[in-house]
Amino acid sequence: MGFLLKIILFGVAVYAVWKTFARWKGLFDRFVGNPPVEPPRPAPTPPSPPQAAPAAPPSQARLIDTLQCAGCGAYISTDAEKCSHCGRPRP
Ligand SMILES: [Zn+2]
Numbered sequence: 001m002g003f004l005l006k007i008i009l010f011g012v013a014v015y016a017v018w019k020t021f022a023r024w025k026g027l028f029d030r031f032v033g034n035p036p037v038e039p040p041r042p043a044p045t046p047p048s049p050p051q052a053a054p055a056a057p058p059s060q061a062r063l064i065d066t067l068q069c070a071g072c073g074a075y076i077s078t079d080a081e082k083c084s085h086c087g088r089p090r091p
Contacts, residue, residue: 066075071088082089 066077067090068074069076069083069086069088069090071083072086074083074085076083076085076090078090080090
């Protein structure tokens with residue numbers, strides 16, 4: 001009789017374990033389960049590299065547009081015929 005009782009208890013235990021497992025598995029599938037297959041996300045666009053500076057810095061343009069007078073050292077415009085400070089002709 002004891003052997004039969006053990007078999008019944010074993011069966012009940014297995015049944016309880018199975019029910020518990022199934023319940024937890026159901027909860028797991030509900031919350032963490034495999035979501036519907038998402039379409040492949042497009043690759044994130046890399047940040048575009050900064051475009052090249054369109055114009056030279058003003059200081060450089062100033063250096064290009066002016067030159068130093070050989071007589072007095074003043075910076076005069078390249079468009080000037082002669083130095084506005086000392087009157088020396090533009091080199
Ligand atoms: Zn000058």
